[in-house]
Amino acid sequence: MTVKAERLGRSIDRAYQWAFRSFLVLAYAFLALPIVLILLMALNAGELLEFPPKGMSLRWFVALFDSEIFIKAILTSLQVAAVATCVSGLLGTAAALYFVRHAHRFREALRVLMIAPLLLPEILTAIALLFFVHQIGVGNRGGFGLYVGHTMITLPFVFLNVSAVLYNFDRSIELAARSLGGRTWTVFRRITLPMIKPGVFAGCMFAFVVSFDLFAVSLLLKGIGQSTIPIQLYDYLRWDFDPLAAAVSSVSILISLGVVLLADRIVGLRALRF
Amino acid sequence: MTLAIAPDQPGVQRPSSPLRRHAPFLLIAPALIFLFVFLVLPYFNIIVMSLRVPARVGMYAEGFTHANYARALTDGFYMGVLGQTLLVGLLTTVACVLFGVPIAYHLGRSRSRWSGVLYTLILSPLLVGVVVRTFGWLIILSGNGVANKTLREFGLIEAPLRLMNNEFGVVLALTHVLLPLMILPLLGNVQAINPNLERAARSLGAGRLTVFWRIGLPLCMPGIQAGGILVFILAISAFVTPAMLGGPQVRTMSVLIVQQLIDNFQWPFGAALALILATATSVSVLLYIRFTAPLLRGLR
Numbered sequence: 164m165t166v167k168a169e170r171l172g173r174s175i176d177r178a179y180q181w182a183f184r185s186f187l188v189l190a191y192a193f194l195a196l197p198i199v200l201i202l203l204m205a206l207n208a209g210e211l212l213e214f215p216p217k218g219m220s221l222r223w224f225v226a227l228f229d230s231e232i233f234i235k236a237i238l239t240s241l242q243v244a245a246v247a248t249c250v251s252g253l254l255g256t257a258a259a260l261y262f263v264r265h266a267h268r269f270r271e272a273l274r275v276l277m278i279a280p281l282l283l284p285e286i287l288t289a290i291a292l293l294f295f296v297h298q299i300g301v302g303n304r305g306g307f308g309l310y311v312g313h314t315m316i317t318l319p320f321v322f323l324n325v326s327a328v329l330y331n332f333d334r335s336i337e338l339a340a341r342s343l344g345g346r347t348w349t350v351f352r353r354i355t356l357p358m359i360k361p362g363v364f365a366g367c368m369f370a371f372v373v374s375f376d377l378f379a380v381s382l383l384l385k386g387i388g389q390s391t392i393p394i395q396l397y398d399y400l401r402w403d404f405d406p407l408a409a410a411v412s413s414v415s416i417l418i419s420l421g422v423v424l425l426a427d428r429i430v431g432l433r434a435l436r437f
Numbered sequence: 438m439t440l441a442i443a444p445d446q447p448g449v450q451r452p453s454s455p456l457r458r459h460a461p462f463l464l465i466a467p468a469l470i471f472l473f474v475f476l477v478l479p480y481f482n483i484i485v486m487s488l489r490v491p492a493r494v495g496m497y498a499e500g501f502t503h504a505n506y507a508r509a510l511t512d513g514f515y516m517g518v519l520g521q522t523l524l525v526g527l528l529t530t531v532a533c534v535l536f537g538v539p540i541a542y543h544l545g546r547s548r549s550r551w552s553g554v555l556y557t558l559i560l561s562p563l564l565v566g567v568v569v570r571t572f573g574w575l576i577i578l579s580g581n582g583v584a585n586k587t588l589r590e591f592g593l594i595e596a597p598l599r600l601m602n603n604e605f606g607v608v609l610a611l612t613h614v615l616l617p618l619m620i621l622p623l624l625g626n627v628q629a630i631n632p633n634l635e636r637a638a639r640s641l642g643a644g645r646l647t648v649f650w651r652i653g654l655p656l657c658m659p660g661i662q663a664g665g666i667l668v669f670i671l672a673i674s675a676f677v678t679p680a681m682l683g684g685p686q687v688r689t690m691s692v693l694i695v696q697q698l699i700d701n702f703q704w705p706f707g708a709a710l711a712l713i714l715a716t717a718t719s720v721s722v723l724l725y726i727r728f729t730a731p732l733l734r735g736l737r
Contacts, residue, residue: 175644176644176645176646179645179646183539183645186539187539187540187543190536190539190540191540191555193536193613194562194613194616195558195561196573197570197572197576197577197613198561198573200573200576200577200583201569201572204576212576213581214576214582214583214586253467254467254468254471255468257467257468258464258468260464261464261465262465264461265462265464266465273465276472276477277468277472279472279476280472280476283480284670284673284715285674286674286676286691286694286711287483287674287711287715288476288479290694290698290707290708291476291479291480291482292475292479293698294479294482294483294704295475295482298482311475314471315471315472315475315476318468318471318472372564376565376566376567378566378567378677379677379695382676383695383698392566393569393677396568396569396572397677397680397681400568400572408572409572409576412569415565415566415569416564416565416569420564
C-alpha cells in the first residue's frame with residue numbers, strides 16, 4: 164500500500180468514526196426527547212403547552228389533584244393493575260413450576276400457549292375478548308373483560324421470569340430438605356419459594372407496569388366509568404391540549420418508575436436477564 | 438401396573454398412585470383453563486363472527502355469509518388502507534433497523550462507565566405508556582410545537598412545516614415506540630460476536646467501516662431478522678400512535694377496525710377486517726423470513 168493510500172484510508176476511518184459518534188448522540192437524544200419534554204411541560208407555568216415554557220410552577224400538579232376524572236382514572240388503573248398482577252402472579256408462577264419441572268409431553272405446545280398473549284397482537288386479543296364477553300352474556304358490565312384482558316396480557320411476563328429463575332435452580336437443596344424429613348409443602352414454603360422470589364417479583368413488576376400502560380384491551384373492554392389513565396388521557400387529548408395532560412403523564416411515569424425502584428429494592432433487578 | 442417415578446423426582450418417594458403422579462398437573466391447569474376459555478375460544482370465535490350476517494339491530498343476524506370478506510376485499514378504500522398500513526409497518530421497520538443496529542453495536546461492546554445510563558435510556562421507553570410517548574411526539578410535531586418553534590427561531594423556515602397528520606409523523610413516533618424492541622434482541626447478538634474476529638480483520642488492514650460492513654453487520658443478521666419481525670407486527674397492529682398522529686390522512690387498519698366495532702357497531706365486518714389484517718401480516722412475515730434467509734446462511 165502506498166503512503167498516500169494509507170493516509171487516505173486513515174482519514175476515511177476518522178471521518179467514519181466521527182460520523183458514527185454524532186449519529187449515536189442524535190439517536191440517544193431521539194430516545195430521550197419526548198419523555199424529557201413531557202416532564203418539562205408538566206412544570207410549565209403558562210396556560211398552554213407552549214415551548215419554551217413560561218416559567219416553572221407546580222400549578223398543573225395542583226390542578227391534577229383537583230381533577231376528579233384523572234384522580235378516578237389513576238385509582239382505576241392502580242386497582243386493575245393490582246388485581247391483574249395478583250392473579251397472573253399466582254397462575255403464572257404455578258404454571259412455570261409445572262412447565263420447568265414436570266412437563267415432558269407437549270412441552271413446546273405448552274410454552275407457546277403460555278406466551279401466546281405476548282405473541283398475538285394486543286388489538287386482536289382485545290377484539291376477540293370483546294366479542295366473547297358479549298356472546299357469553301356478560302358484556303362490559305363491571306369490567307369483567309377488562310380484568311380478564313389485563314390478566315391475560317400480563318400472564319406471560321410472570322411465566323417467563325419465574326421460568327428463567329427455575330432453570331437455574333439447584334434442586335439438590337430441595338432434596339436435602341426432603342431427606343431431612345421436610346414435607347412437600349414445608350419444603351416448598353421454606354426452600355423453593357424464597358429461592359424463586361426474585362423471579363416472581365420481577366415478573367409481577369413487569370405485569371404491573373405493563374397492565375398500567377395497557378391501551379387496546381382497556382379501550383374495548385372497560386365498563387362504564389372505568390377509564391384507566393391511558394384511556395382518560397387519550398380522551399382528554401382529543402379535545403384539550405394543555406399542561407394538565409403533561410402532569411398526568413408525569414404522574415403515570417413516576418408511578419411506573421416507583422414500582423420498578425420498589426422491586427429493585429426488594430429483590431435487586433441487576434440479576435435480571437433480558 | 439408400572440411404577441413410574443419421573444426422572445427428575447427425588448427417589449425417596451413412595452410408589453406413586455396415578456392420582457399422585459398427575460398431581461403436579463394441577464399447577465398448570467388453572468392457567469391452561471384460563472387461556473383456553475379466554476384466548477383460544479375467543480380467537481376461534483372471531484372467525485365465526487366474521488362469517489355472520491350483519492344486522493342493523495343487535496350484534497348479528499341469523500345464518501352465515503361470506504359477504505363481509507367480499508365487501509372488504511372488493512372495496513378499494515379498505516384495500517388502500519391495508520396497503521397504507523403495510524407501508525407504515527415497512528417504513529417503521531426500516532427506520533428501527535437503521536437506528537437500532539448502530540446503537541446496539543455501540544452499547545453491546547461498550548466498556549464505558551456510562552453504559553448503565555445508556556441501557557436505562559434505551560429501556561426507559563418501555564416503562565412509559567404508549568399514549569404518553571405519543572403525546573410527547575404530539576408536543577414536538579404539532580403545528581405550533583417544539584420542532585416548528587425551534588426551526589423558526591433559528592430562521593430556518595418561515596411557515597410551520599407539516600410534521601404530523603401524515604406518514605412521517607406516524608412512522609417517526611412508531612420508531613420511537615418500537616426501537617427498544619429492536620435493540621434488545623440485537624444486544625445479545627452483538628455481545629456474542631467474538632471481538633478477536635474484528636481485531637484480526639483490523640490487523641490485516643481493514644478500516645473500521647469495512648470491519649463493520651463485512652463482519653459486524655453479517656453477524657448481527659439473526660438479531661435484525663428477529664427484531665424486524667417483532668417491530669413489523671407491532672407497527673402494523675398499533676392503534677394509539679396512528680390514531681393520535683395520523684389524523685384523517687393516515688388511516689391504518691387498527692384504527693378502522695376499532696371504528697367499525699365501537700362507533701358503527703359492525704361486528705361481523707370488523708371481524709372480517711381484523712382477520713384480513715392478521716392474514717396480511719402473516720403472509721408478509723413469511724415472505725420476509727424467506728427473503729432474509731440467504732443472509733443468515735452459514736451463521737447458525
